[in-house]
Amino acid sequence: MKYFFIGIAGAGMSAIAQYLAGKGHSVQGSDRIFLKPEGDDSRRKLEAEGIKCYVQGESKIDLTTDFVVASTAIEDTVPEYSFAKQNGIKILHRSDLLAEICDQNRTIAVSGTSGKSTTTAMIYSILEQCGLSPSLITGAGLARLQQQGKIGNAAVGTSDLLVIETDESDGTIVKYHPEIGLILNVDRDHKPIDELMPLFLTFAGHTQKTLIVNLDNKYSARLSRNHGDDFSCRTKCKNFAEDFAQTMDGISFTSDGTRFHLQTIGRHNMENALAAISVARLFGIGDDDIARALANYSGIYRRNRIIGSHGGITIMDDFAHNPAKISASLTACQGIAERVIAWFQPHGFAPSRLMKDELIEKLTALLRPQDIIVFSQIYYAGGTADKSISAQEFADGIAQNGKNALYIPDRAALLPYLKSTARPGDLILLMGARDPSLAEFAESVKNCII
Secondary structure, three states, X not given: OEEEEEOOOOHHHHHHHHHHHHXXXXXXXXEHHHHOHHHHHHHHHHHHOOOEEEEOOOOOOOOOOOEEXXXXXXXXXXXXXXXXXXXXXXXXXXXXXXXXXXXXOEEEEEEOOOOHHHHHHHHHHHHHHOOOOOEEEOOOOEHHHHOOOOOOOEEOOOOOEEEEEOOOOOOHHHHOXXXXXEEOOOOOOOOOHHHHHHHHHHHHHHOOOEEEEEOOXXXXXXXXXXXXXXXXXXXXXXXXXXXXXXXXXXEEEEEOOEEEEEOOOOHHHHHHHHHHHHHHHHOOOOHHHHHHHXXXXXXXXXXXXXXXXXXXXXXXXXXXXXXXXXXHHHHHHHOOOOEEEEEEEOOOHHHHHHHHHHHHHHHHHHOOOOOEEXXXXXXXXXXXXXXXXXOHHHHHHHHHOOOEEEEOOOHHHHHHHHHHHOOOOEEEEEEEOOOOOHHHHHHHHHHHHO
């Protein structure tokens, strides 16, 4: 078949496009980010997979195209979308296409408001290293695949196993019918809890064979069918963990008598690993083999990634962007650093309004007297938006509660601040999502300090 993706550089879109190209289909696509220098890398890597890429509005879409693929973010005024509509070319939503792909495979679908990308990567890594040759469609690049010159968010194996990351933010999670479904947690993110729970309940009902949930999250625990395949940090079920330990080099814990070590930090990553272990055990993989695979797991793009260290100062780049994720990242860093200087760029005006009070409350409770949190201007991706909220409201709220918080609207001004403030023993934690320039900005912070 011949597919054309509108917005092909997006994380979810590029993964499906690479998967289809790997399966022998003809794939093309366009994206407005190809007009900018930050789009060069993804364009080059997509074309290396045999996918022809164009600037949005300047593409070669024609009547030989079988399907046009679009996401929720694509407006019907985009030229390629209009062409397809006017000429009767079938338009597929990204999630509908992914649902079709899932139905053609034995699918393991990972859901939850936090930890999806990491857990998906861990599951894929274990199954792949243990010889099961799964395929992968996810939202973040695996370091192991990126080292091969790929985007890293997709792979095509030789078996009928497929590991995917689902999305609750736009409600499309209800479209999937996996053989094995995971619910890692349910916390306030893009939607309030009362809107999220029906989505996860539907996903749980659509899971065909085995549903695995985190019993330590009060909302996901309500969705458990039984405790046989679920996981916990306490001994409620077979898949539990104990004896957690953490150093700058990573974490370790014991589950059912086997000691596991990972090259990442944070108790939240122990939970992610427990979910992955639960899946691997379903396929009869022994704990010793699982432990070896997890010890070799090298992480994913912008998740608790230490990008540099100099003079006793460590710099970490992270995707955290909601209260649960930010709290988990901050707590993990506090466990290995004398002082944390955290920076957060909120990822949109609507999410900022939704999470403001909860984030102020959580950070007020978590920040130690010596820690510092800095906020910069809310990221604006374009389009219509109610801009009646500022990141300064986060900083002011936390400062009024007696913790060290400040607002530096222009993030470029963060560099001289960090240069003058950071000292040996500090960990600089950079957090944010959606903005494609965040990784580049993290490099500029590293270069400033180092």
